[in-house]
Amino acid sequence: MTISDMLLKGFPNQQFKWVETIQDLWSGYGSIQRWASNESRVIVKHIKFPTERMHSRGWNSEFGHLRKVRSYEVERYWYSHYAKYCPAKLPKLLFKDEKNGEQFLVLEDLNSTGFAQRVVHPSFKQINSCLDWLAQFHAYFLESSNDGLWDEGTYWNLDSRPEEFENMQKGNLKNYASVIDYKLRNARYQTIVHGDAKMANFCFSKTDSVAAVDFQYVGRGCGIKDVIYFLSSIQDDELIQNYDHFVNYYFEKLGCYIGRKNNKLEKEWRGLYKFAWADFNRFLKGWSPGHWKINSYVEEITDEAINEITQELMFREVVGCFKKAAIKAGKYIQENINSTFSVRFKRDDLSDASRVLTSIDLAAQTLIFDEIEQVKAKYDFGILSEEHKDDNSRFNKAFFICVDPLDGTLPFTEKVAGYSVSIALVTQSGDAVCGVIYDPVGENVYSAYRGGGGFKNSIPIELNYTSSVFTFICDRSFSQSSDYELLLQKLSEKNKAKGVSEVKVISHGGAAMNAIWCIEHAPAVYAKPPKIKEGGGSIWDFAASTCIFHELGLRASDYKGEALDLNRKRSTFMNHKGVWFQA
Known part of the structure; x- marks a missing residue:
C-alpha cells in the first residue's frame, strides 16, 4: 500500500500530495513525511522494517530490532488510548493503518496549529516551557496505569540495553548499574514518562509555548528521568550552569499541576536526580563512549551517585551489624533481669537515672564490642560508649560508633519497661547516620540509616496520628521540677486546639525508649529543658534516636529547635541545650 492509497482510505474526500520528507527514522525503519490536501496538512509516520539493518554505530542485533518493533507498537497504543486524555500539547491522531508489515500513523501537523519552530540553542524561556510541559505531563499521569506502554519507560533503561552494558569498560559505574536501576525502578512515586524528551522532540510557537512529539518510549518511570534527559540535550555550557534553577522550576510547576506541593514526592525525585544522570551515563558509556553528552558535569554527578551508593552499602552493613549486636545484648539483659547483679553509682552530682551502673551494663557492653569489632576495624571507626573511657577517637575518625549498652538502667533495676540497647554511627561533624534501638521488653528493634528510612522489625514505620490522646514524655527528674506543670499545661492547650481530648504522661x-514511645504514641513530645548544671543526657542517649527521627521526617533537636551536637568537644553531656523529640 502506498501512502497515497492509505490517505485516500482514511480521508476519502481529500486528495493529498507529498510535500516533503521531514526525516528518515532511526536505522532505516521508515520515514516521517508531510502531506497536504486543499483542506489540511498532515504528518505521516511510515514504519517499514528493513530487510538489512543499518545502525550508524553498529548495533544491529535481533534484540535491538525487537526493541524498535516494540517501540512502534507502544507509540500506536499511546496515540490510540492515552494521547486524547493528555492535557499537555501533542499532535492528535487522525488515522492509523497497517498492511503487509507496514504501519502508518497520520498525525496532526503541529506546524499548521502554530507550533512551527524547532530549536537547537534554546533560551531560558524555551527551556522552562519544556519543563512546564513535562511537569504537566507527569502530574496528570502520576500513579496511573501504564497498560500497553513500556513497563519501564525511556530507551536507555538497563534491561533493554544488555549489549551496551556488556560493551562498558569495567569500573564502579558498571558494578553498581543494577543498584542504580533498582533505585529508579522501585521509586515510590511513579508516573508515565515521555521516554525521549530531548530538545529535538519539542515544537515551539511564536510565543514559546510548546508541544511534544515522538512517543515510542513512553512508559512507567519517575519523572526526574525525563528531566535529566531533557537537560542533557542542551548544548550550551552557560545553560548547564543553571541546571539547579531548571530543576527547581520543574518542581515548582509540578506542584502547581498536582494541585499542591507534594514534599515526599519531591524529596524522593530530587534524591534520585544524581542516579538518573548516572543511569543515562551508564547507557552512553556502553553505546558511544566518546559521546558529547558525557561532559564534566555528568561525570561529577555520576561520581556523587556512586559515592552515595558506596556509603549506603556501608550503612546497610553497619546497621545489620548493630542490629545483631543490640539484639544479642538485649536478650542477655532480659535473661538476667531477675538475677543477682552488682549495682554501683557513678558521680554523686548526677541524678539517680544518670549515675546508676550495674554489672549487666558492663557485660552487655562487652557483648556489643565483640560483635561490632569486625565492622569497626574494616571501616576504621572511632568509638564512644557510656561505660568505656572516651579515647577521643571520635575527633580524628570520619565516623565513630556510639554505644549505650543499657540505656535506662534505673527502670531496669526496678524491673519496669523503659530500658533498651542503643547503638549509632555518627560523623565527626556530629550527624547521626545510622541508628539502632532494641527494646528487650517488647522484643522490637528500631533502625534507620541516612537516606534509607526508619524501620521497626525491618518494616517501614508508619506513624498513626488518629489518636485523640496527646502523650507528653519526660524524665523522672523533670516530672518533679517546678517547670513541669507549666510546660505540660502549655502543650495540653496547644494540642486541645487541634482536637486532642486527653493528655497522657510517661x-x-x-x-532512647522515651524517644521510641514518642513514635509509638504519636502525637507526642519528649522534652528535656536545658539545665545550667552539667550532667544528665549524653551523646549516646540521643544519637540512635536522632537518626531514626530524622529518617521519619520528625523533629529531633535541642530545646530551641537547633540541631543536636552529637560530637560535643567540651563534654559528652547535653543538658546545656536540652532536647526536644516530637512525633
Whole structure:
C-alpha cells in the first residue's frame, strides 16, 4: 500500500500530495513525511522494517530490532488510548493503518496549529516551557496505569540495553548499574514518562509555548528521568550552569499541576536526580563512549551517585551489624533481669537515672564490642560508649560508633519497661547516620540509616496520628521540677486546639525508649529543658534516636529547635541545650 492509497482510505474526500520528507527514522525503519490536501496538512509516520539493518554505530542485533518493533507498537497504543486524555500539547491522531508489515500513523501537523519552530540553542524561556510541559505531563499521569506502554519507560533503561552494558569498560559505574536501576525502578512515586524528551522532540510557537512529539518510549518511570534527559540535550555550557534553577522550576510547576506541593514526592525525585544522570551515563558509556553528552558535569554527578551508593552499602552493613549486636545484648539483659547483679553509682552530682551502673551494663557492653569489632576495624571507626573511657577517637575518625549498652538502667533495676540497647554511627561533624534501638521488653528493634528510612522489625514505620490522646514524655527528674506543670499545661492547650481530648504522661523511661514511645504514641513530645548544671543526657542517649527521627521526617533537636551536637568537644553531656523529640 502506498501512502497515497492509505490517505485516500482514511480521508476519502481529500486528495493529498507529498510535500516533503521531514526525516528518515532511526536505522532505516521508515520515514516521517508531510502531506497536504486543499483542506489540511498532515504528518505521516511510515514504519517499514528493513530487510538489512543499518545502525550508524553498529548495533544491529535481533534484540535491538525487537526493541524498535516494540517501540512502534507502544507509540500506536499511546496515540490510540492515552494521547486524547493528555492535557499537555501533542499532535492528535487522525488515522492509523497497517498492511503487509507496514504501519502508518497520520498525525496532526503541529506546524499548521502554530507550533512551527524547532530549536537547537534554546533560551531560558524555551527551556522552562519544556519543563512546564513535562511537569504537566507527569502530574496528570502520576500513579496511573501504564497498560500497553513500556513497563519501564525511556530507551536507555538497563534491561533493554544488555549489549551496551556488556560493551562498558569495567569500573564502579558498571558494578553498581543494577543498584542504580533498582533505585529508579522501585521509586515510590511513579508516573508515565515521555521516554525521549530531548530538545529535538519539542515544537515551539511564536510565543514559546510548546508541544511534544515522538512517543515510542513512553512508559512507567519517575519523572526526574525525563528531566535529566531533557537537560542533557542542551548544548550550551552557560545553560548547564543553571541546571539547579531548571530543576527547581520543574518542581515548582509540578506542584502547581498536582494541585499542591507534594514534599515526599519531591524529596524522593530530587534524591534520585544524581542516579538518573548516572543511569543515562551508564547507557552512553556502553553505546558511544566518546559521546558529547558525557561532559564534566555528568561525570561529577555520576561520581556523587556512586559515592552515595558506596556509603549506603556501608550503612546497610553497619546497621545489620548493630542490629545483631543490640539484639544479642538485649536478650542477655532480659535473661538476667531477675538475677543477682552488682549495682554501683557513678558521680554523686548526677541524678539517680544518670549515675546508676550495674554489672549487666558492663557485660552487655562487652557483648556489643565483640560483635561490632569486625565492622569497626574494616571501616576504621572511632568509638564512644557510656561505660568505656572516651579515647577521643571520635575527633580524628570520619565516623565513630556510639554505644549505650543499657540505656535506662534505673527502670531496669526496678524491673519496669523503659530500658533498651542503643547503638549509632555518627560523623565527626556530629550527624547521626545510622541508628539502632532494641527494646528487650517488647522484643522490637528500631533502625534507620541516612537516606534509607526508619524501620521497626525491618518494616517501614508508619506513624498513626488518629489518636485523640496527646502523650507528653519526660524524665523522672523533670516530672518533679517546678517547670513541669507549666510546660505540660502549655502543650495540653496547644494540642486541645487541634482536637486532642486527653493528655497522657510517661515519665519512667530511659532517653532512647522515651524517644521510641514518642513514635509509638504519636502525637507526642519528649522534652528535656536545658539545665545550667552539667550532667544528665549524653551523646549516646540521643544519637540512635536522632537518626531514626530524622529518617521519619520528625523533629529531633535541642530545646530551641537547633540541631543536636552529637560530637560535643567540651563534654559528652547535653543538658546545656536540652532536647526536644516530637512525633
